[in-house]
Amino acid sequence: MVLITLGVSLNLLLGLVGRVSMAQSILFGVGAFTAARLALPTRTPDMADNVSGIGYGLNQPWYIAIAGAVVVTFIAALIISIPAVRIIRGEYLILLTLAFQLGGQQTMVVAKSVTGGAYGVAGIPSIKIGNIDFSGYTDRGTLNIAIFMAIVTLFVIVIAQGIANSPFGRILKTIREQASVVSSIGKSPVAPEMLTFGITAAIAGGIGAVFALSQGAIIPGNFNLDLSILIVSVVVLGGTGNVLGTIFGAIILGTLEPILRAVLGDSGIIWRSVIYGSALILMTFIRPNGFLPEGVKFKPFSKSKNEIVALTQSEAIKRLARTKGLTQSTSEEVLELKVLKKSFGGLTAVNGASFSIPRGKITALIGPNGAGKTTIFNMVTGTYKADSGQVFLRGKEITGLSEIEIAKSGIARSFQDVRLCEKMTALDNVAVAVPDQLGEKLLNLVIKPRASRLREKEVRERAFECLAVLGVSDKADQLVSDLSYGDQKLVAIARLLATDCEVLLLDEPTSGVDPSNVEGVIEGVMKLREIGCTVCLIEHSVYFIEKLADRAVFLDQGVVLAEGSVENLMSNKELSDLYFGG
Amino acid sequence: MNLDLVAQLAISGFVIGSLYALLGVSFGLVYQTSKIFHLAGAIPLAAAGYGAVWSAKTLHFPIWLSLLFGLAVSVLIGALILLLGYLPLIERKASLLSLFLVSLGLSVAFPSLLQIIFGVNNLPLEVYGSDGALKVPFENPVYQSGFLTITRLSIVQLIVSWVLVLIVLFIINKTALGRSVTALRTNPAMASAVGIDSRVVYLVIFSLSSLLMGVAGLLVTTQFVANPTMGLQWTLIGFIAVFFGGITSLGGSALGGLVLGLLSSLSGIWLGSQYAPIVVFTILFLTLLVRPQGLFGKATI
Secondary structure (H helix, E strand, O other), X not given: OHHHHHHHHHHHHHXXXXXXOOXXXXXXXXXXXXXXXXXXXXXXXXXXXXXXXXXXXXXXXXXXXXXXXXXXXXXXXXXXXXXXXXXXXXXXXXXXXXXXXXXXXXXXXXXXXXXXXXXXXXOOOXXXXXXXXXXXXXXXXXXXXXXXXXXXXXXXXXXXXHHHXXXXXXXXHHHHHOHHHHHHOOOOOHHHHHHHHHHHHHHHHHHHHHHHHHHOOEOHHHHOHHHHHXXXXXXXXXXXXXXXXHHHHHHHHHHHHHHHHHHHHHHHHHHHHHHHHHHHHHHHHHOOOOOOOXXXXXXXXXXXXXXXXXXXXXXXXXXXXXXXXXOOOOOXXXXXXXXXXXXXXXXXXXXXXXXXXXOOOEEEEEOOOOOOHHHHXXXXXXXXXOOEEEXXXXXXXXXXXXXXXXXXXXXXXXXXXXXXXXXXXXXXXXXXXXXXXXXXXXXXXXXXXXXXXXXXXXXXXXXXXXXXXXXXXXXXXXXXXXXXXXXXXXXXXXXXXXXXXXXXXXXXXXXXXXXXXXXXXXXXXXXXXXXXXXXXXXXXXXXXXXXXXXXXXXXXXXXXXXEEEHHHHHXXXXXXXXXXXX | OOHHHHHHHHHHHHXXXXXXXXXXXXXXXXXXXXXXXXXXXXXXXXXXXXXXXXHHHHOOOOHHHHHHHHHHHXXXXXXXXXXXXXXXXXXXXXXXXXXXXXXXXXXXXXHHHHHHHHOOOOEOOOEEOOOOOEEOOXXXXXEEEOOEEEEHHXXXXXXXXXXXXXXXXXXXXXXXXXXXXXXXXXXXXXXXXXXOOHHHHHHHHHHHHHHXXXXXXXXXXXXXXXXXXXXXHHHHHHHHHHHHHOOOOHHHHHHHHHHHHHHHHHHHHOOOHHHHHXXXXXXXXXXXXXXXXXXXXXXXX
């Protein structure tokens, strides 16, 4: 039972964010000792100084002890994760949690005043509700603990499911699959990730508290690395991102030990590691998604269908155009680039490019491969820092701002590859980009559940409208992995639209799309202009550019060779020679 | 402050730091080339120790042969881990997470297998003398100068570690192999386009890394004992050295290991040796907090 709950809690982190924590066991232990110290009776003068194994504490009731354990582990986890999430690389979290696990084990042995050293503490009072017996020493009490744990486990499962299906969970999944996208739509991946790690830890801490209170005695040896590894195995074997799978995995691995012990005697315990170690390897090869992969759900868990009424493309355009509040006629320059330069080592990618992009128009960046087009996008959006030069948005300098700040100030970009989350529906992929979502702050889900739910309805409507504009609203409920590549590109553009940004940068919207779908993409981009967005795109297809673009900027070797209307540029012999390789 | 004590701790810091540097370079090699969090590096380390102990005891190998045997075992196992474990997944373009999980699975199962085969006890390295009696393979005299002491095996450890570290640094920075590694790391597609077979490079890197792990395992076994779980703590030290020194350069990993060893040893001025793991963790945490790119890393992240 303990294993199930610990597994479910780690599944939040591993399943939703794709991060591994190797410190579940020590956090479990931190919770256990915190609870023990809170619950133990206060020291009385007649207590001997160092009675082995018997400790004293703050004499708090059981629920305070559990709450204390939850808070302490939550904070501990947040602190550990600070360096790890700053770098946003999973390896750092593995390293830090692994080091914390091993350092923590040692700390528990050394910190005698808290943990009683290697012998631990005993005499921890058990949970008391009325006069029901929760002591682990009697049969009746053991049964009651089991029931209590079952309730706690159920509670944790409900929380985990709630998180997974909330807007907060949506961001987490996006972080897991397409971390680069999260900041490009103006959202920080840091806080959600830390929070999830914190919650994962807090649950482990809470369970640790229940463990301590029911066992009555705990030693640091309970909380070793083996347990951490076992918890990871449970989640991986069962299927990451699937709660039922985790329960299944926990039951199997949990019953393995008594069975082995019965069959092989005391040496059975060694075989257990061999078995789950090999199982871990085999699973990675045979069923990388575990017994029950994400998405395999049973009826009671499946999400309710969309109640959003279908709306026509033109209606959607009208609605979005209104919310944008932009007039299409102004010819003001929205984005202005001044002498941007960027080199990578010895290679100069962009060498003093200057041009500007007028409002409400479609501007194409063209030029041979290696002309520096994508690098310019990357500098405008803050993915790369320009070596020199400036970028102005509506006359305000945005050079040097972070990706997130730039996206928030109104520039969103797509990528050459679509970077959608394949295991999410088209609608969810778009919904993640809608700004100002109450439900993305976990706290709001708890303190303002109604408002969050209402806002979530709006968000989903907005996402649906964006899909409708691009003509793919009929595919809103399909998983992205089931869509054609052309449709995926459209969903990716819909996601840009959902950001509410004025300037949309599209990096090769038709590359890789089969010819029959190219028209759909062209239509979609024209709709963006209709709404009043300013579009700047990188494109190789001359057909596309002639059909669509109002203006073109011709780049070669990092400098602007020419800019102007598409016809002018195309009729220029020199340029077309350069472009088509003469 | 007692200066003699500080000097003595500095000496042991250098000795242990050189082992850490060796481990750091071993992991740095794998991590820089493949980005795999190669927890299973613990396996070649333990394998070397067990290989040497077993061959000396059962096959009655002379000491030099059993050490070589241990190294051979560790290189072989390291290569097998790559060929059977990682490569098939890399070719399937599996995520780094699943590579890590395989690594984790291996490092869980292997120590238990050792326990099943060789028992749970610590095994000292013993060789049969010409008279047929078991004896300790090396004399390990203690050299003393005033208050300061150092054992012969510590000196051996210092020299062996740094010679190996320098050789590896030379290979990586100055030879064709090293250039292929850099190419593979920075642009795998381009590397294969110019005819670098990534499998060969991986194989060489893993063998080299396992060799270093094996040497580390032998150093540990000759001075202490071999036991089933010996690999993991050293593996972790190696990783900490890499991230502490900076993941961008191998030299950084080596220096990271050395500094880590010195700091954890010098912390003994104020704290008992049982605090060493805690000190190591704290150092790692604070370093990553202030300098995420590591002590000697370039700020590219």
